[in-house]
Structure formats: C-alpha cells, structure tokens
Amino acid sequence: MSKVTILRLLATCAFAALLTACGGDSEQTATTEVQDVTQEVQEFYAANPELITFATPEDLPNDLIWEDGMDLPDIGSPEAKKGGTYYDWLEDFPPTLRPTGPDSNSSARNWVSEYFSLTYASPHPDVEGLIPGVAQSWAVSTERKTVYVKIHPDARWTDDVPITADDALFAFFFYLSDYIQAPFTTNYFKNEFSNITKYDDLTFSVTVTRLKPDMATIVLWMPPVPQHFYKELGEDYPERYQWRYAPHAGPYYLQESDIDMGVRLVLRRKENWWAEDHRYYRYRFNPDRISLTVIRDTAKRYESFRRGDLDLYELRTAELWYDETSDTEADVANGYLHKSTFYNQYPRTSWGLWMNSSRPLLDNVDVRLGIQYAINWDVVLRSYFRGDLERLKRQNQGYPEFEHPDLPPRPFDIDKAVAHFGSAGFTERGPDGILVNEQGQRLSFTLSTHYERFSDVFTILKEEAIKAGLEFRIEMMDGAAGFRKALEKQHDMYFVGFVQSPGLYPELSQHMHSKYAYDQAFLEDGSINPDRKVIAQGNNLEVIADYELDQLIDQYIASEDREEMRDLAFQIQQIHYDHASYSPGFVEPFYRTGYWRWVRWPEGFNSKTTVMARELFVHWIDEEMKGETLEARVKGQAFELVNEVYDQYRIE
C-alpha cells in the first residue's frame, strides 16, 4: 500500500463507519452481546497525554494562516442533472463491509468505502492544491510540524450525527488499536503522527513526526472515524462489524434492506446531504441510486453492458475496443453506445510479475535475472495490445523527480536469459526444451493471477518463455482466493498491479520492507532471524528481506529533505532493480470507456488524475435521453456516432 492508498484506506474506513450507522442493526453475526469501549478509550487518552492532548481554544497559536481551498476550479459540470439510477458491476461480493481489518481490501472496496467517504481535505484532481472535505479550513505550521483543522460545522455522518473533533481523536485510538487487525495502517499511524490536540468541539491539530514536503496532505487526506458507531469495538471486531456499514461523511449510504447477499448492493444518495451545495461537490455524485450487481464472469459482464443492463464499461482490451465495439458495430454506429479515450496523468499502476524470492530456485538471483530476460512483454505489447500500451519502466512510475534515470526494464533476450539460468546451474535442456539442473529439477514456476481479462497475456508469455527454456504453469484463480494466496506469499509468481498513490514522491516501503513479509526478518545485529515467519498480511509480494534496504527505506521515510529523499529513493530503486524480483509489465497511458448515450459527461470528460471514468462521479444519468435512446434503438433511428479522444493531458 502506498501512502495514498493508506490514506484512502483510512478514508474508506470512515466510509464504512458511516455505512454502519445507516444500517444500525444490520448485524448478522452471533456476536450481539453488548460491549462498550468508551471507558477504554478514555483510559487510552489518559495514559497517552503526549499523543492525545486536550487544550482550549486560547491555546491555538495566533500566527496561523487559515486556508479554505475555495479558490480552485470547479469539479464537474454545472449542466449535471441529479436523479436516476446508475448501474454498475462488482467483480465479487465484498467479503466484509468493514473498511479495515481482514478481507477489507477486496475488489469491492472502492464501492464499500473509498469512492464516497470524505476526508478532511483532498488534493484537487486537476490542479495543485487541497479542496476541503469534512474540514472547513486548515492551517499549516511548519516550525511546529503541525496542521490545524477546523471541522465544517454542518458536517454530519450519514446517520445524521454531527462530526466533531472527538471523532478525529477517536481515529487515533481506532487505528492504533490491535482490535482492527490492520498492521500496516497501525504502523503508519504510529510512525507518521506524534500528537493530536483537541481545542474545541470542531478544532484540533495533528503533529507529524517528520516534516515531509506534503505534510498537509498527509494529515488532511484522512477521514475521521465515527466514535459512536465503533462503541462496541473489541477483540471480536472482525466478526462483530463484518456486515455493518460504517457511517461516513459522504453522499451515499447503504441500508440493510439494500444488501442482497452475494448478489447486489444498492447505494442511495442521502437527501439533504450536508455538502450537497458545497462548491466542489455540487456537480458530482449525481445519480439518486447506484445499483451494483455481482457479475463474476468477464464475458457476461460485457454482454450485460451490451444489453444495456450496465451503464458503463471499461473497454480495456484491444479486442473489446477494436473488434467488439468498432465504429461499424450497430450500437456504436447508430450513436447509442459512446466511446471515449481519456489520457490521464497519474502514477502508473504497477502491472507486472511479482516473483516470490523466498521460494526454492526463485531465491537465486540468477534464476530471477534469467526470468526477467525470458519474459517477452514486447510481443504482448506489440501483438496482443496492438501497440497501444507502453512498457512499464519501474514499480513506481509517475513521480518524475524520484525515478532513477538509468534503470531500464530488462528486455526479452534469450541469450542473456540462458546465460543467467546457466550460472544458476540450469545448463541442460530436457526433451521438451525446458532447462534442467544436475539434480533433475525442471525450471518451472507457477504463474498465478486473478485477472481473467489478461489471461491471454499469460499464455503468450508462457509460449515465449519456453524459448529460453523456462516453463510457466498458469493458474487462474478467482479474485479473493488469488489475492489471498499472494498476500500469504504462497505464490511463485503473481501477476497484479497496485494503484500508486498520487503525490510528489513514491511510497517505497510496502512492497520492499521486510516487515511486510516477515514477522521479524532480522535480529538486532542485522543477521537473519532463523525463526522468522512469513506473515499473511502485507504487500511485500516479492518477499524481499534485505537489511540494508530496510535501513534505507526507514531513512527515506524519516527524511525531511527533498534532495536526500531523492538520493535514497535512487539507492532503494537500484537495490530493488538488482534484486530482480519484479518484472515491470505494461502501462495504459489512457483509459478507454464505453457508455450508453444517456450517461453524460462534463466537457473535458474527466479530471487529470483519474484512473477510471466513474471515480469522481462527475457523470450523470439523463433519464429523458435514456427513454429516447431505448426507443430509437427499437425503431432503428440513428444518432451521431461518438468516439472521442480527450488528449488534453497527454504526455508525449
């Protein structure tokens, strides 16, 4: 998880909290006995006066310059109409509605929490600067390493309880508690913040441990946590809150009657949402209802879209874009189905192959290097993606200042691959052309993934790898089971992409620090701990455990100096590159979307930093047009063909 992801996670948590408030008694587990954590929270506050401080408004420094972020451009279009139902899909039913804890990082996570939960403030999606959310204004004091926040007096949870500074304080108790079983988040809170002070019911300040260049974002891009909802927090949190939708500050909520287990979720827009006239939210979140149906099968999902059951579909594969929805296709040609290509600017999703360097054979760097040269991404890009996509350069691409300039991704090169495999002892080819070592072991690894839409990519890679004497066994899994396998580090190689956090500099710890792979990788003196155990949480899918690298990452996180951070980032990237356990895959410099004519968009389609068309909810459903289009479709009336390219943010 990158820092941003964490922040989003937190945001999600708040959202989930919100949800719960809406479905107050949606508890479906057996754990119903009353439990109250309030006393414990108070004791925690009392026991940690350094961390949680209570002050009076008079204690606020006088030299603060308050900002409200209200001078940035609008988001969305003033033409947007409210109303209607927006139909979309879920890859899988969420395994839980909790925004934190076990299983909460599921494919439905965005819908359950991230899209709608409001943080104190968040980066503007088009320009630099923060836009207010739950906060009305804030002030940054660099010498005190502190951000002061005033909560909007109107701010309400989705269950209409006012949001106060107590919820901000409670967030610290919540995320620092072991109950939530989210070590990464807990760790993040421990390391990132040193104090929170409450001045009055709506004012508080947060002090960070390090003076990072984006300190304000770190503090403000965090949601409050509804204390009243988590009153029953305890050891049984995962079970107790499994199916409670947590209240949040955002526009949509989920009520128990709208949960059709395993089938569908329907989110409703809150009437008189507290921020509905807010400058940055008034043109967004337009549909009255959002209906999400679980459709696990990719083909079926697409067919549902073509039938008109889904309003929008990402036409990501070349096949869908060029063949299935070509401009001569009736629905497209007649203008019922619109298409758009939108070039975005965003740190790039890290699509690639993650090799588990703790597995036999893969623990040999020569084997890994050989694999790097045996993976033919070029033919995938050229022949399968038809030249539309580009090769990803590194795991953290999209932070220009912090990217090592001379670490090019390794190309497909049979000679080099064979040479590296040779140094690892694989010198002979077996009767099927796969390399074998002296012990008779075949050079064969399982390539697992849950991305069904890319399944053809793996069969191509497999065929190409055979040329270098390497065999891949392909294992297609379903989403939840597959990703769990990777998190438990049971994979040989896993194909996955992590969304990177937007920001100035990359988050380099979650995939490389040993603490996200092992419980305790090293002893005090830096030697390998013989009793270390692989942990089942944490995103270090390459299972990198390098003492020196850990030190560098810790320094990088601690560093307050931009130059120093950059140098450290380069060193970290160099070590990661030499470790050779990640094969960068491909980059989509744009996203392509298909949608029905009745789904309307702002003039420039979307915001610069979006990765998916739906993400900011700037679109709206025109019910009138829907009727008109469906009727025309029956009668065979044609409209204008729409296949737009929005390249205003294209980087050449």
Next chain:
Amino acid sequence: MSFFRPNPQTVKKLRRFREIKRGYYSFIILIIFLLLSLLGELLVNNRAIAVSYQGELYFPTYSAFHPGTDFGLDYPYETNYRELQQVFEDSGSEDWVLMPPVPYSPFENDASSGIFRPEPPSIENKHFLGTDTTSRDILARLFYGTRIALVFSLGFMASVYLIGVMVGCAMGYFGGVFDIISQRLIEIWSNVPFLYMVIIVFSVIPDTFTVNMRILILLTVMVLFSWTSMTYYMRTETYKEKVRDYVSAARIMGASNSRIVFRHILPNVLSTLVTFMPFTIVSAISAITALDFLGFGLPPPTPSLGELLKQGTQTLRTAPWIVTSAFGTLVILLTLVTFIGEAIRESFDPKKFTVYK
C-alpha cells in the same frame, strides 16, 4: 462360457449390431478417429514429420526437441519447422522438410498480421478452421482437446465399470447384511455433490502438479463420485442370475465365489453393461467440457472443447468460427457416440424377434 470365445448368442448380437448401419458406421468412424488421434502428432503438429538436413534424416515428432542450431539456424530453442522449410526452399539446397497436414501445435501463437486476434479459416495459411483469440490454430486445439476428452472418457468408463461391477456384483452375490450396509453407504456417498468436490479438490492440490497429473486427479475425483449408479444395475442383475440353475451347478462342482461371479454370472449380465457404455462416455465428455467451460477443469493453456466454447461465447459477434467449430465438434462427437449406443441397445434387446417372410 468364455470371455474370449463368443457364444452364438453374442455372435448374433454382433451381427445384429453390424446390420444397424447408422450405429455401425458411427462406430467405424469413431474408431478411425481414435486411431488417428493416437498418431495425432504426425497429423497436427508444428514439429516436422521428417527433416533431411545435410544428408542426414531427422524425425523430430517423437524425439527430444531439436534446437534451431541443429539445423544451422541461430537460436537455441525449438526449431520452427515451418520457417525451416521456407529457409530450405529459399536456399535451393537439397535439404527438405516434411510437415504434417496441419503444421501447428495447439499452443503456439501464429498471426499472419502480427496481431493476435481471431482470424477466419484460411486454406492458404493452413488454418483450416481459423485461429482463436490469441491466434492459435483452432483445428489443432480441437483435435488435441477432443483426444484428451475421448481418452479421458474411456478411462472414466473403464474405471467406473471396474468399481461399479465389482461392488455391484459383490452386493448381489453375497446379499444379506453386506448388501444392506453397502447400499446405505452408497446412498450416502452418491449424495455428495460432485461439482463442489471437484472445485474443492482442485483448490487444494498443489500447483506444482503437471497437467497429466491434474487430469488424472480430475479423473479420480469424477470416478469416485460416479461409480455408484452402476452398482444398482449390477446388484439387481446378479441377484437374478444367482438363483439360476447354472450357478447352483457351478457351486456344487466346487467353483469358488470369484470364479462363479467372474466366469459364470458376469458374462450373462454383460448385455446390461454394454448398453450403458456409450452413454457413460457421453456423460463423461459433457462433464469435462462443462468443467473446462466453467474454469474448473484443466489448467490453461491445455486445449479443450470447453475452453474453446468459452472463447466462442465471448466472441460470438466478432469471431463466429470459434464457437461454430467447437460446438460442431461436440455435436458430431456426441451424436456418433449416441448412435453407437442406440445400436448396441437395440442389438442386445432380448425382445428382438424374427419375422418369416
């Protein structure tokens, strides 16, 4: 009575089977296909049948792989024999390559345009049924997919019969407590849902197993949950035969239980067995196709009818030849087996009477 020297009854049945032309010819066609498929590597393969290079003959089909360097090419991986053929022709040397009629393997991507996408059937490119979504030859994939399905179903049938007949006969022959207990156990066992078991078993077997191992496991699981139905018929039949005089006679002469069951009773209940066989095969083919279609069958990129069908349904509009080929093959295959089954059932029908003209 012997298994190997057919009695006049059996001969009559066989003659009757041959007279039912539809079934008989279906049988012949299927046998021919089965034989051909056993030699499939010579018919559908990207390895050449024979290569003559610098006066020496190579037969790469069943041998270990030949790196390109063996034939004067510059790469260390498996020779691309189609290209080699071209190279030899262009160079005008005396070397030659004899390719199979379908010169593609079911795994390789071969796109004429350089872009992996379904291409329609083309005699010129020797993609007689076109290519699939990643430009693999459909005929090759169908051929090997069908072979796997057929071998699988034959293995399935043999195993199911072996277990079903043994247990069924034992139940019928010994009767009493053994019969009652076995029946109850079978009733319980046959209620375990088979599809779930397959899914569960496949989710726990280690991914390091080879494809053949996985096929074997799939076969075992399917057999484990399918042998029960056979026992009911065998049990009834054995009960019926057990009280016949010839069984008593054999017993008086001192024949052992196993001799009575296998040498005396079994040949007499064969007709029941035989009539079920084709339908068992049909169900096995359907089952493995369905499992592949659902993604619980053989791991990619193993060629299979189910996988092709799935691709076909995804590209109904853009590449109808995929679904047509897969569906057509399935229909033909199942029809042939069903015709054979019908014919067998009819020729073994005891109600068959003769009409004097």
